[in-house]
Amino acid sequence: MIKIYGSFVSRATRNLWILEELGVEYEHVSLDWGKQENRSSEYLKINPAGKVPTLVDGDATLSESLGINLYLAQKYGAGGLWPDDDAGRARCIQWSFWSGAELEPLAYGRIREFLFKKEPDRDQALIADLAERTGPMLDLMAGTLAETDYLSGQGFTVADLNAAGVIEYLERSGFDLSGWPGVAEWYTRTYGRSANQKIQKQRAPIAADMMKRLRE
Ligand SMILES: N[C@@H](CCC(=O)N[C@@H](CS)C(=O)NCC(=O)O)C(=O)O
Known part of the structure; x- marks a missing residue:
């Protein structure tokens, strides 16, 4: 199954949004960059840059949120999110x-x-x-x-x-x-x-908590 790494307070929301649009099943692995979870040795093996998001889909391991979306649109959205012409x-x-x-x-x-x-x-x-x-x-x-x-x-x-x-x-x-x-x-x-509102609803409480921590 497709995996997306990155918390709701990161560019991973762009990928979660497109996955909801496409109706493709996925697993969301929420890494909190505020707690440096993206710098663990385990995660660095998946993405040596230590950035989120990362997508893993079979043999494809990709970074760059907008590039990941181009990949997902091309693979799963032919004729819709990815035009025919x-x-x-x-x-x-x-x-x-x-x-x-x-x-x-x-x-x-x-x-x-x-x-x-x-x-x-x-x-x-x-x-x-x-x-x-x-x-x-x-x-x-x-x-x-x-x-x-x-x-x-x-x-x-x-x-x-x-x-x-x-x-x-x-x-x-x-x-x-x-x-x-x-x-x-x-x-x-x-x-x-x-599709995006579904993601934004899940994001809101997590973002509020993170903002509170950042401002402390
Ligand atoms: N151009 C990259 C930017 C990735 C990026 O900077 N992600 C941030 C979170 S949105 C991050 O990983 N920050 C934590 C860090 O750099 O340690 C993309 O669009 O995916």
Whole structure:
């Protein structure tokens, strides 16, 4: 059976979400990075980088949350989360790379300030700089979403799931999306899917507990 390593307060939620969308059976091995469980010698044998998430599916052992989702979509979501046509699949890859390489450094930089620091310790100049650089990214998404309901142009696919999994960091850190109504509406529609809500419900109490420990 597929195994996903990583707690609900980690990028593993992106993989748990897609598995729920795909209706594939899986086992969730919840490793708490706040307690360094991802650094145990046992886990380092599976993922020498010591990061979560990791997926194990038969012979495939993979890291990188967005790459894991591309794999799962391709293997289990043909014609749905993974479009049938070459151009649709290419756009899924394009938006996934864009999400990880272009958007995530900005969104993660921002959430680090809000998550790991108390208000007086936050670097306001950095927050302002990240916000300024995030604007053009959202303009780009808005341009695509003005023409099509979902990013790949093929209905809801792994492209949307991966991008929404990164935009989540903006939303959780209070970034105001109202200047990009098309993106905000797409995000609500995408992130609000029942498969994700199932994961988010399980995440909420664990996240609250972890935040309390981080702030102590
Ligand atoms: N680009 C990687 C990032 C993985 C990553 O940094 N994971 C964090 C948790 S979300 C982690 O393992 N942190 C604990 C550590 O680095 O010790 C991905 O998308 O999977």
